[in-house]
Amino acid sequence: MLALAExxxxxxxxxxRDPRDGEYxxxxxxVLGTSIDLTGTRVGIALATGGFGRD
Structure with a gap:
């Protein structure tokens, strides 16, 4: 499992990621505006955060 929090x-x-014993x-x-490297996960992409809201 993977979760992102802005x-x-x-x-x-x-x-x-990877909840174990109730903890992640x-x-x-x-930093918002950069990419998050998820290529080593099941998702297999780099996620751009430039479109995430800032308000």
Whole structure:
């Protein structure tokens, strides 16, 4: 499982994956406007965050 959480006031996007024992592993945070590398996951893409809202 993979989840993304946008934190617009801080201009960040947080990545969470692989829940174990009720907790998610936290991946590096990306700055909005950059790409999130998901090529090593089942999704297999780089996700551009430039279109994410900032309000």
């Amino acid at each position: 934190d617009a006031p801080k201009d960040k996007c947080h990545r969470f 592993g936290i991946e590096p945070t990306a």
